[in-house]
Amino acid sequence: MNMAEVIKNEKVLRFIDESAALCNPDRIVLIDGSKAQRDALRAEACSTGEMIKLNEDLLPECYLHRTAVNDVARVEDRTFICCRNKADAGPINYWMDPQEAYKMAGDIFKGSMQGRTMYVIPYSMGIVGSEFSKIGIELTDSIYVVLNMEIMTRVGTDVLDALGKDGDFVKGLHSKCALDETKRYILHFPEDNTIWSCNSGYGGNVLLGKKCFALRIASYLGKNEGWMAEHMLILGFEKPDGDTKYIAAAFPSACGKTNLAMLIPPESYRKKGYKIWTVGDDIAWIRVGADGRLWAMNPENGFFGVAPGTNEKSNPNALHTTQKGTIFTNVVHNLENNTVWWEGLDKNPPKNAVDWKGNPWDDAAKAAGVKGAHPNSRFTAPAKNCPCISKAFDDPKGVPLSAIVFGGRRAKTAPLVYQSKSWDNGVFVGSIMASETTAAATGAVGVVRRDPMAMRPFCGYHMGDYFAHWIEMGKKVKNPPKIFNVNWFRLDDEGNFLWPGFGENMRVLEWIVKRCEGTVGAVETPIGYVPDVKDIDLAGSGVSEETLKELLTVDKETWKKEADGIEEFYKQFGDRLPAELSAELAQLKANLAK
Ligand code: OXD
Numbered sequence: 001m002n003m004a005e006v007i008k009n010e011k012v013l014r015f016i017d018e019s020a021a022l023c024n025p026d027r028i029v030l031i032d033g034s035k036a037q038r039d040a041l042r043a044e045a046c047s048t049g050e051m052i053k054l055n056e057d058l059l060p061e062c063y064l065h066r067t068a069v070n071d072v073a074r075v076e077d078r079t080f081i082c083c084r085n086k087a088d089a090g091p092i093n094y095w096m097d098p099q100e101a102y103k104m105a106g107d108i109f110k111g112s113m114q115g116r117t118m119y120v121i122p123y124s125m126g127i128v129g130s131e132f133s134k135i136g137i138e139l140t141d142s143i144y145v146v147l148n149m150e151i152m153t154r155v156g157t158d159v160l161d162a163l164g165k166d167g168d169f170v171k172g173l174h175s176k177c178a179l180d181e182t183k184r185y186i187l188h189f190p191e192d193n194t195i196w197s198c199n200s201g202y203g204g205n206v207l208l209g210k211k212c213f214a215l216r217i218a219s220y221l222g223k224n225e226g227w228m229a230e231h232m233l234i235l236g237f238e239k240p241d242g243d244t245k246y247i248a249a250a251f252p253s254a255c256g257k258t259n260l261a262m263l264i265p266p267e268s269y270r271k272k273g274y275k276i277w278t279v280g281d282d283i284a285w286i287r288v289g290a291d292g293r294l295w296a297m298n299p300e301n302g303f304f305g306v307a308p309g310t311n312e313k314s315n316p317n318a319l320h321t322t323q324k325g326t327i328f329t330n331v332v333h334n335l336e337n338n339t340v341w342w343e344g345l346d347k348n349p350p351k352n353a354v355d356w357k358g359n360p361w362d363d364a365a366k367a368a369g370v371k372g373a374h375p376n377s378r379f380t381a382p383a384k385n386c387p388c389i390s391k392a393f394d395d396p397k398g399v400p401l402s403a404i405v406f407g408g409r410r411a412k413t414a415p416l417v418y419q420s421k422s423w424d425n426g427v428f429v430g431s432i433m434a435s436e437t438t439a440a441a442t443g444a445v446g447v448v449r450r451d452p453m454a455m456r457p458f459c460g461y462h463m464g465d466y467f468a469h470w471i472e473m474g475k476k477v478k479n480p481p482k483i484f485n486v487n488w489f490r491l492d493d494e495g496n497f498l499w500p501g502f503g504e505n506m507r508v509l510e511w512i513v514k515r516c517e518g519t520v521g522a523v524e525t526p527i528g529y530v531p532d533v534k535d536i537d538l539a540g541s542g543v544s545e546e547t548l549k550e551l552l553t554v555d556k557e558t559w560k561k562e563a564d565g566i567e568e569f570y571k572q573f574g575d576r577l578p579a580e581l582s583a584e585l586a587q588l589k590a591n592l593a594k
């Protein structure tokens with residue numbers, strides 16, 4: 001195909017030419033979004049062993065892929081924001097000078113695609129052609145990336161039509177290179193709308209539409225253009241009268257965003273006619289609507305979910321979503337019926353199986369405690385498969401938000417739920433989010449770290465300026481959503497979870513929605529409003545009122561220590577910390593001293 005005949009945008013052609021001159025691929029192929037091309041690429045990936053075709057009857061159009069053993073999660077310490085002024089990256093991001101970064105990575109990319117094909121992926125984050133969507137072009141030498149991007153984003157030549165002759169786009173260059181972890185870099189150049197990723201083949205590092213574009217680059221664009229790119233699920237809470245309220249929620253990676261977004265209400269709620277609809281499970285682009293409310297849309301087209309722990313009970317909707325057209329990464333290959341398995345799927349690990357590293361997973365391996373699937377193993381599944389996908393999923397306008405919910409994994413401090421007192425107080429609540437780390441990124445698991453708005457690894461600029469942007473956005477909305485914090489992970493003194501979580505979280509969502517409607521009261525505490533025990537419907541939950549009381553306790557002494565921790569955390573932002581947040585911290589301390 002003659003590229004110039006199909007690609008009318010000179011800037012795209014120049015980007016392809018310059019990248020090809022650098023990486024020196026044997027051939028260049030434009031991804032057109034057609035089924036014929038997709039099938040051919042799937043067949044090619046299977047012929048080289050890059051992917052394994054699974055049982056067509058049980059898992060139609062599904063494939064298994066194993067990454068390199070050293071390449072299984074996002075690498076935060078190798079992820080850089082490359083802006084001209086180091087101070088603009090802020091104290092939390094890793095920073096590299098753009099010129100140095102281009103030079104250093106240029107040497108790595110040089111000739112990296114020799115003997116390989118460079119695929120040109122035109123993709124849209126959001127509905128193709130919508131004024132709220134943005135376009136990217138990813139160049140990659142990985143068929144796995146192409147096939148994942150075709151699930152996670154909207155890909156094809158119609159995106160080039162929407163881009164037009166001189167539209168702007170985010171330039172993404174990815175090469176697997178030699179998968180050398182010492183030369184692995186995920187580089188963002190927000191001032192150039194550019195992303196370079198080398199030496200990785202793991203999702204979050206290489207599906208450049210997702211974390212790199214839709215969060216890091218988009219958060220920077222949002223700050224400049226007056227909107228927000230957030231690490232949030234979006235769900236619709238439908239009441240028996242059919243009225244649906246929309247909630248966006250930010251939790252750190254692998255803390256249950258997909259599960260909450262696809263929640264199945266307890267039977268008593270289902271009988272009354274309550275339903276939950278999924279709009280998104282990971283990313284929300286949020287802007288001010290003409291009606292003075294905040295509107296959120298999901299820029300993605302699929303789900304890149306954590307497999308372990310997903311089962312018929314925890315998330316039947318996610319499980320159903322993965323039964324067709326899905327790519328599984330780093331899970332167990334069940335050789336008995338050519339399907340997949342992971343820890344927590346069911347109690348019957350396959351006898352004849354291969355683990356995520358490609359080794360036989362036999363009785364001896366199991367007895368030695370070898371895990372079959374990597375804890376961060378994933379499924380990439382089309383959103384349209386999801387049984388509870390919202391009608392609004394394909395609506396370019398997105399949905400109006402009634403509530404924003406923050407949350408993390410906290411053993412003690414945070415109560416099951418509390419409501420902030422105002423927009424600024426809500427921004428404070430988001431800014432002090434903390435959570436125990438998970439397997440979604442490399443590094444120790446279970447260590448408490450501050451993760452403001454769950455954006456710590458994803459904010460493309462200075463976190464202090466990001467807080468200021470949140471405060472500014474609050475001034476632009478006449479009817480801002482109410483802001484809450486939840487903690488499904490509170491433990492008793494013996495280390496047992498106090499709250500059952502999963503579908504039972506509906507009971508908390510109901511309180512949140514009622515608070516938004518002004519139809520239920522609350523109890524004031526030094527940190528915000530918590531429910532009155534009688535206002536959370538416990539019928540059939542197995543949770544006693546006494547346990548709920550414990551879940552809702554705000555312990556002053558614990559919070560005084562927390563306030564000291566926040567003060568310490570805030571220090572690093574210096575004069576870029578908005579005065580509104582210092583005032584909120586002072587108010588919290590005063591409330592605790594009363
Ligand atoms: C993800 C993550 O993959 O947050 O969504 O790591």
Ligand code: MN
Pocket residue numbers: 231252253254282
């Ligand atoms: Mn995420």
